[in-house]
Amino acid sequence: MSFATVISGSIRELSFFRLRRSVVLGIKSLWMHKLRSFLTALGIVFGVASVISMLAIGEGASFEAQQQIKDLGSQNIILESVKPSNTTTAGEQERSLILEYGLTYKDISQIQATVPGVEVTIPSRQVKDFLWNKSSSVDGIALGTVPWFPMMKNRDILRGRFFTDMEMDDRSPVCVLTASLSRNLFPLDEPIGKTVRMQTSYFRVVGVVEDDRAIAAAESEIEGSGENSDGMEMMIPITTLEDHFGEVLFKYRSGSFEAEKVELHEVTARIEKPEQVMPAAQAIQHILERNHKDIDYKMTVPLDLLQRAERTKQIFNIVLGSIAAISLLVGGIGIMNIMLATVTERTREIGIRRALGAKKKDIIFQFLIETVILSGAGGLLGVGVGLAIPMLVTHFAEMVTIIQFWAPTLAFTISVAIGVLFGIYPAFRAADMNPVEALRHE
Amino acid sequence: MPESEAALTASAQQDEPVSSSQSGADDPVIELRGVEKHYQMGSFVVKALRGVDLKIFPGDYMSILGPSGCGKSTMLNILGCLDQPSVGEYLLDGVDVAQLPDDHLSSVRGKKLGFIFQSYNLIQQLTVLENIEVPLYYQGFTEKESREISVPLAEKVGLVARSDHKPTELSGGQQQRVAIARALANDPSVILADEATGNLDSKSGGDILEIFDQLNADGKTLIMITHDETMADRTSRVLRLKDGEIAFDTNVHGR
Numbered sequence: 001m002s003f004a005t006v007i008s009g010s011i012r013e014l015s016f017f018r019l020r021r022s023v024v025l026g027i028k029s030l031w032m033h034k035l036r037s038f039l040t041a042l043g044i045v046f047g048v049a050s051v052i053s054m055l056a057i058g059e060g061a062s063f064e065a066q067q068q069i070k071d072l073g074s075q076n077i078i079l080e081s082v083k084p085s086n087t088t089t090a091g092e093q094e095r096s097l098i099l100e101y102g103l104t105y106k107d108i109s110q111i112q113a114t115v116p117g118v119e120v121t122i123p124s125r126q127v128k129d130f131l132w133n134k135s136s137s138v139d140g141i142a143l144g145t146v147p148w149f150p151m152m153k154n155r156d157i158l159r160g161r162f163f164t165d166m167e168m169d170d171r172s173p174v175c176v177l178t179a180s181l182s183r184n185l186f187p188l189d190e191p192i193g194k195t196v197r198m199q200t201s202y203f204r205v206v207g208v209v210e211d212d213r214a215i216a217a218a219e220s221e222i223e224g225s226g227e228n229s230d231g232m233e234m235m236i237p238i239t240t241l242e243d244h245f246g247e248v249l250f251k252y253r254s255g256s257f258e259a260e261k262v263e264l265h266e267v268t269a270r271i272e273k274p275e276q277v278m279p280a281a282q283a284i285q286h287i288l289e290r291n292h293k294d295i296d297y298k299m300t301v302p303l304d305l306l307q308r309a310e311r312t313k314q315i316f317n318i319v320l321g322s323i324a325a326i327s328l329l330v331g332g333i334g335i336m337n338i339m340l341a342t343v344t345e346r347t348r349e350i351g352i353r354r355a356l357g358a359k360k361k362d363i364i365f366q367f368l369i370e371t372v373i374l375s376g377a378g379g380l381l382g383v384g385v386g387l388a389i390p391m392l393v394t395h396f397a398e399m400v401t402i403i404q405f406w407a408p409t410l411a412f413t414i415s416v417a418i419g420v421l422f423g424i425y426p427a428f429r430a431a432d433m434n435p436v437e438a439l440r441h442e
Numbered sequence: 443m444p445e446s447e448a449a450l451t452a453s454a455q456q457d458e459p460v461s462s463s464q465s466g467a468d469d470p471v472i473e474l475r476g477v478e479k480h481y482q483m484g485s486f487v488v489k490a491l492r493g494v495d496l497k498i499f500p501g502d503y504m505s506i507l508g509p510s511g512c513g514k515s516t517m518l519n520i521l522g523c524l525d526q527p528s529v530g531e532y533l534l535d536g537v538d539v540a541q542l543p544d545d546h547l548s549s550v551r552g553k554k555l556g557f558i559f560q561s562y563n564l565i566q567q568l569t570v571l572e573n574i575e576v577p578l579y580y581q582g583f584t585e586k587e588s589r590e591i592s593v594p595l596a597e598k599v600g601l602v603a604r605s606d607h608k609p610t611e612l613s614g615g616q617q618q619r620v621a622i623a624r625a626l627a628n629d630p631s632v633i634l635a636d637e638a639t640g641n642l643d644s645k646s647g648g649d650i651l652e653i654f655d656q657l658n659a660d661g662k663t664l665i666m667i668t669h670d671e672t673m674a675d676r677t678s679r680v681l682r683l684k685d686g687e688i689a690f691d692t693n694v695h696g697r
């Protein structure tokens with residue numbers, strides 16, 4: 001008697017009522033040994049629960065990572081100036097004078113001239129100092145940049161406007177505040193039209209721009225880190241910045257002045273087409289390597305990070321899938337083991353049923369249903385636990401978890417499939433018993 | 443496989459009107475022709491039955507006697523389609539069931555035969571009524587139809603008050619009465635009992651035998667294995683087996 005015949009036969013005779021009675025019967029038999037059934041199903045419960053919760057946590061983590069990367073702009077290449085770690089090559093005598101490092105206008109013009117696909121570049125330069133509104137102040141940054149900065153960086157203008165090309169050409173003393181700076185300096189009144197002071201220069205506020213999402217996210221994670229000027233930005237035309245603060249920046253640090261000369265702190269290159277991003281990154285790398293003796297810059301390619309994150313996620317999913325498969329396999333073997341014991345234990349019952357007119361396929365169906373009830377109940381319980389765990393994780397660990405609707409569906413389906421798979425052998429063993437011998441069984 | 447099964451049911455259905463039209467009592471409900479049963483025991487063969495010829499007629503009330511190991515149970519198992527003869531023919535209601543495939547044997551058991559065992563053989567997780575309904579379940583009766591049959595049967599064996607009890611809550615005699623009700627559920631042609639009173643005290647055993655007498659009086663064909671000569675006295679026909687052969691048969695019909 002082949003499995004296909006049995007199944008097709010069962011389906012042919014399967015009415016809803018018959019199925020319902022088989023299920024009721026199966027539950028009665030399992031209920032006879034409540035603890036044993038529960039313990040048997042537990043393997044599946046843990047398997048299914050771990051699949052769902054691990055998927056939800058993994059999905060949440062990678063979503064967060066991807067979101068942060070996407071906020072950087074997947075068509076952007078971000079260059080930053082970094083103070084070189086050892087300045088020996090710069091020469092001993094220079095150390096006492098002015099430390100000169102970082103990206104230059106020369107870099108930018110070469111990048112724009114030679115790298116294919118570069119649509120636009122967004123240079124910026126910054127000065128760190130206190131920002132004042134009358135007598136209240138905050139430790140912040142004056143960020144000199146270009147009018148197309150908010151558009152290219154996906155930053156919404158919340159109030160007013162950004163500064164214009166004309167204002168940049170005119171080197172006007174206008175500024176746009178980030179939302180958090182605006183909240184700090186002007187907690188009660190309207191910032192637009194007011195002036196903000198840094199050192200001896202005054203700037204008129206023309207707009208408020210939203211905070212950098214990546215920084216906002218990072219900040220919500222590290223709460224209450226005191227000295228944090230991140231995000232407290234006043235954006236002014238880069239030309240204005242040069243006029244007011246000069247080329248050399250002085251810093252007073254641990255009792256001595258440090259002078260730095262940095263032409264540009266950050267340059268973002270926007271690439272026209274996604275497929276041009278990686279070649280452009282390589283070309284830019286070449287240019288920078290040629291122009292800089294020290295590694296005094298850092299290049300970030302969000303698209304590259306995104307692709308890496310996706311690969312990591314794939315590997316994670318494969319590892320997860322294998323662990324899940326193993327745990328479900330173990331659960332299935334546990335079920336099969338108990339079902340084999342059950343079949344032996346109920347040999348007499350099988351003999352009775354056969355004597356009273358049960359066909360082999362009736363016996364197969366009965367035990368298969370029992371196994372599926374066991375694994376299905378385990379699966380259902382597992383889905384419940386598996387949905388609860390991510391919620392607890394989100395609640396207590398404040399991690400993002402994402403439950404995709406297919407995850408519990410798939411996990412439950414697999415648990416039922418495991419019931420069928422591991423129930424087949426015990427069920428056939430039961431059906432293949434000789435009725436006479438089964439009846440004689442003690 | 444389904445086609446031949448349909449053929450069997452069809453022939454069984456056709457068979458009944460034919461046999462009843464031809465002065466029904468003359469046609470045996472059971473006929474064994476030269477039935478042998480061999481068991482392979484390692485290198486040699488045990489012959490549990492050695493050429494049994496037997497006709498059992500509707501309404502027969504027959505006891506099978508004989509020393510232990512003479513082949514009584516073997517014969518009953520073959521009569522009950524639980525086992526198949528190694529050699530010979532077995533006609534049940536005129537249909538040769540000796541070499542039917544397994545599924546068809548199940549159908550035959552479920553439709554035409556009722557079993558009563560020495561150790562009652564009730565299903566522990568089911569109630570009295572549910573036990574009675576087991577044969578009906580395999581014949582595709584609905585729950586409602588089954589209830590309509592099982593309740594009167596429980597009444598007939600005096601266990602209506604215990605309808606929802608589990609077997610473990612019943613005495614041996616009560617359990618055997620449930621088994622009788624179960625054997626009657628499908629209204630079988632023949633009821634087979636293998637030492638049905640063997641595990642019971644004489645009082646309960648007597649109750650069971652009274653039910654048997656009543657069933658036979660109602661026209662049921664009953665075949666029972668027993669050790670007890672006094673029980674055999676109640677039956678209208680006695681068959682004695684010895685070493686797998688019929689040693690004696692009081693064929694009251696003289697046929």
Ligand SMILES: Nc1ncnc2c1ncn2[C@@H]1O[C@H](COP(=O)(O)OP(=O)(O)O)[C@@H](O)[C@H]1O
Pocket residue numbers: 481482483488489490508509510511512513514515516517
């Ligand atoms: N499954 C079997 N395998 C081998 N021998 C068997 C089997 N069943 C019965 N026998 C043998 O067949 C003979 C008849 O057995 P059985 O019909 O059970 O006797 P009874 O019921 O009259 O006591 C015995 O010798 C027994 O050992």
Ligand SMILES: [Mg+2]
Pocket residue numbers: 514515516
């Ligand atoms: Mg015996």
